Amino acid sequence: MKIPFLGNRHERPGLPDPEGIAELLSECDLLRSQASDNGVRLDDSAASLEALDQLLPRWRDDEEILPWLGNDAGLYLGTVIVRTVPGATWVIRSDGQPIVRLASGREFDVVASGHEWAVSGAPELSQRYAEVAEA
Secondary structure, eight states: OOOGGGOOTTOOOOOOOHHHHHHHHTOOHHHHHHHHHTTOOOOSSHHHHHHHHTSOOGGGGOTTTHHHHHHHHHHHHHHHHHHHSTTOEEEEOTTSOEEEEOTTSOEEOHHHHHHHHHHHOOSOHHHHHHHHHHO
16 A cells, blocks of 8 residues: 555665764764863864863763763764775764774774773773874
8 A cells, every 4th residue: 555645665865874874973073072171173084082081070970971972072073084094984883883994994892982981081082093193
């Protein structure tokens, strides 16, 4: 039975727009706000990751903000990688988790790295970037 106003539910949408996905994932509003409040400008560069690593981690006292900030930190790390490492792209896994895939095919769960950084400060975001950029 075809009901015109329901459309064809079996059609698959076209390929996702990689630039649109990258733009959406780069927003990281909470992290950008925290950084700005501490005088750090996030310009999507490796140097900005080093500046984030130097921030006093006041957010660790706020259990409500911690997971959100960790998520943003991971997305920002991924944004820097995608914008500065040739061939790096965002990929959305089947579970909805964004990861970064390098031209070599290696994949990095940058959101997990962001959560680790937010909770413990290790590994540093700049250190993780250096590891990925070398790969």
